Amino acid sequence: MRKPTAKAMRQILIAALLFAPLPGLSQAIRQYKVQLSGDWWSSSYTFLIVEVINDRIIKPRFTDHNNAFGTFKPAKAKWFDYPAKAVRACPLEAGSWGDQSCITSEGESIEMPAGTDLNKFRFDFKHEKNGALLEQSFEYRKLIEGKDNK
Numbered sequence: 764m765r766k767p768t769a770k771a772m773r774q775i776l777i778a779a780l781l782f783a784p785l786p787g788l789s790q791a792i793r794q795y796k797v798q799l800s801g802d803w804w805s806s807s808y809t810f811l812i813v814e815v816i817n818d819r820i821i822k823p824r825f826t827d828h829n830n831a832f833g834t835f836k837p838a839k840a841k842w843f844d845y846p847a848k849a850v851r852a853c854p855l856e857a858g859s860w861g862d863q864s865c866i867t868s869e870g871e872s873i874e875m876p877a878g879t880d881l882n883k884f885r886f887d888f889k890h891e892k893n894g895a896l897l898e899q900s901f902e903y904r905k906l907i908e909g910k911d912n913k
Contacts, residue, residue, distance in 0.1 A: 792816050795906050811899060812844075813906060818881070822872035823847050823888045825899055846871045847888035848896070855885055855902065882907075 801808030850873040853865040
């Protein structure tokens with residue numbers, strides 16, 4: 764085996780420094796999963812999955828599976844993810860999508876202002892499934908308590 768040259772060692776060191784995580788920049792990510800429908804006997808399951816990044820970024824998605832083979836075993840079914848197309852956060856007492864007190868975001872996630880108490884917000888997101896634009900809502904406080912968000 765050949766000994767690495769000084770140039771190769773410098774390249775390895777530079778690559779290690781570039782891709783090493785910087786102190787203070789790591790992200791705290793929590794993931795919540797709430798079953799919306801389905802059970803062992805049903806032919807499909809649906810879930811709401813929400814990632815919370817650094818207590819400020821909310822990234823929801825809808826996921827389901829189709830048990831086309833009739834196995835009734837979710838492990839053998841094909842799962843499908845439907846990321847958000849638009850997300851909004853509204854105080855619990857707010858109204859519709861046009862409400863001025865709501866914060867909206869086009870895309871897969873929404874970033875809340877620093878210091879926001881997420882427990883006081885309801886989140887709505889739109890996702891596309893089979894060409895149709897669908898809407899799903901959840902309250903953050905119910906999400907972290909593991910309560911039903913239907």
